Amino acid sequence: MARGAAQRPIAPADYRLEDQIGFHLRRASQRHTAIFAEHMTDDLTPTQWAALVKLAEHESLSQNLLGRETAMDAATIKGVVDRLLRRGFVETGPDPHDGRRMLVAITGSGRQAVRRGAGPGGQITAETLKPLKPAEQKALLDLLRRLA
Amino acid sequence: MARGAAQRPIAPADYRLEDQIGFHLRRASQRHTAIFAEHMTDDLTPTQWAALVKLAEHESLSQNLLGRETAMDAATIKGVVDRLLRRGFVETGPDPHDGRRMLVAITGSGRQAVRRGAGPGGQITAETLKPLKPAEQKALLDLLRRLA
DNA sequence: TAAATTTCATTTGCATACAAACGAAATTCT
DNA sequence: AGAATTTCGTTTGTATGCAAATGAAATTTA
Numbered sequence: 001m002a003r004g005a006a007q008r009p010i011a012p013a014d015y016r017l018e019d020q021i022g023f024h025l026r027r028a029s030q031r032h033t034a035i036f037a038e039h040m041t042d043d044l045t046p047t048q049w050a051a052l053v054k055l056a057e058h059e060s061l062s063q064n065l066l067g068r069e070t071a072m073d074a075a076t077i078k079g080v081v082d083r084l085l086r087r088g089f090v091e092t093g094p095d096p097h098d099g100r101r102m103l104v105a106i107t108g109s110g111r112q113a114v115r116r117g118a119g120p121g122g123q124i125t126a127e128t129l130k131p132l133k134p135a136e137q138k139a140l141l142d143l144l145r146r147l148a
Numbered sequence: 149m150a151r152g153a154a155q156r157p158i159a160p161a162d163y164r165l166e167d168q169i170g171f172h173l174r175r176a177s178q179r180h181t182a183i184f185a186e187h188m189t190d191d192l193t194p195t196q197w198a199a200l201v202k203l204a205e206h207e208s209l210s211q212n213l214l215g216r217e218t219a220m221d222a223a224t225i226k227g228v229v230d231r232l233l234r235r236g237f238v239e240t241g242p243d244p245h246d247g248r249r250m251l252v253a254i255t256g257s258g259r260q261a262v263r264r265g266a267g268p269g270g271q272i273t274a275e276t277l278k279p280l281k282p283a284e285q286k287a288l289l290d291l292l293r294r295l296a
Numbered sequence: 297t298a299a300a301t302t303t304c305a306t307t308t309g310c311a312t313a314c315a316a317a318c319g320a321a322a323t324t325c326t
Numbered sequence: 327a328g329a330a331t332t333t334c335g336t337t338t339g340t341a342t343g344c345a346a347a348t349g350a351a352a353t354t355t356a
Contacts, residue, residue, distance in 0.1 A: 017218070022272065025173065028292050071174060071175050124170065132291060132294060144173065147179065148175035
């Protein structure tokens with residue numbers, strides 16, 4: 001195998017993976033995910049944590065709206081809510097005002113998890129940003145915010 | 149449902165999702181992924197494209213090494229290679245020097261795909277970075293590089 | 297009001313992403 | 327050389343992430 005027009009390892013000299021924003025976004029996300037898993041309490045994943053935090057703020061949200069608040073589409077937030085449901089961190093029920101909606105609310109157990117996770121949550125961001133100086137950390141956050 | 153310690157939507161005032169780097173990395177990645185899918189040729193995904201580009205540069209790499217070059221673990225790169233294999237963009241074979249290794253090489257068809265995708269690939273980065281001024285684009289790239 | 301459109305939630309299918317466990321092969325250590 | 331360790335690839339299981347299709351319910355339009 002592995003033969004063909006083997007000669008010159010021609011790479012479109014003008015296109016390098018290392019110059020693409022997507023490649024670095026992926027690498028940075030990977031590093032963050034690893035740091036997150038290392039520090040977060042209750043084995044909560046980044047998306048589960050995001051959903052819990054938003055529910056702690058808003059008390060009760062429709063499932064899709066919760067997804068919008070946490071940047072997850074309908075299919076994704078459903079899976080996340082299902083897993084939080086299984087662990088007793090949230091509960092769901094019909095919206096009396098809108099037959100289409102599924103209301104999601106945080107439970108006492110979920111609130112405790114948020115209390116436990118807030119500290120580690122801050123550490124995770126700090127640790128992720130550690131390679132940068134404070135001013136650079138601010139700059140990165142600002143640039144990323146404006147990118148989305 | 150949706151009752152409990154309902155009262156105050158207490159959110160750990162000190163912890164806001166919007167201040168966390170992980171949240172914005174996820175949002176930025178999502179936007180990039182959408183732009184990528186919109187512009188890339190041959191329905192190649194970001195990881196498939198990354199693997200093809202690296203193979204166009206190196207001609208032939210062991211599967212795990214290809215994964216390292218493109219920031220994918222062994223399980224992930226295997227799936228990517230399998231899909232590229234199915235589409236005829238790469239071919240594989242044993243490494244005569246190392247019985248453990250699986251060599252992966254790009255095919256002529258794969259090379260054509262890389263030629264077709266290089267232009268769009270550049271556009272994808274440009275479009276993703278469009279909300280930022282040129283100097284800011286450079287700064288973001290630099291900061292992300294140093295983060296990983 | 298009736299019809300067209302939109303929203304909400306669900307389901308299926310495909311593609312990353314990674315942990316963990318496994319066997320085979322190579323390398324290092326003693 | 328023989329044993330311990332490491333590397334390589336594979337497989338399984340879990341968790342995003344999103345497109346597309348579906349049905350039910352609400353809203354908008356005509």
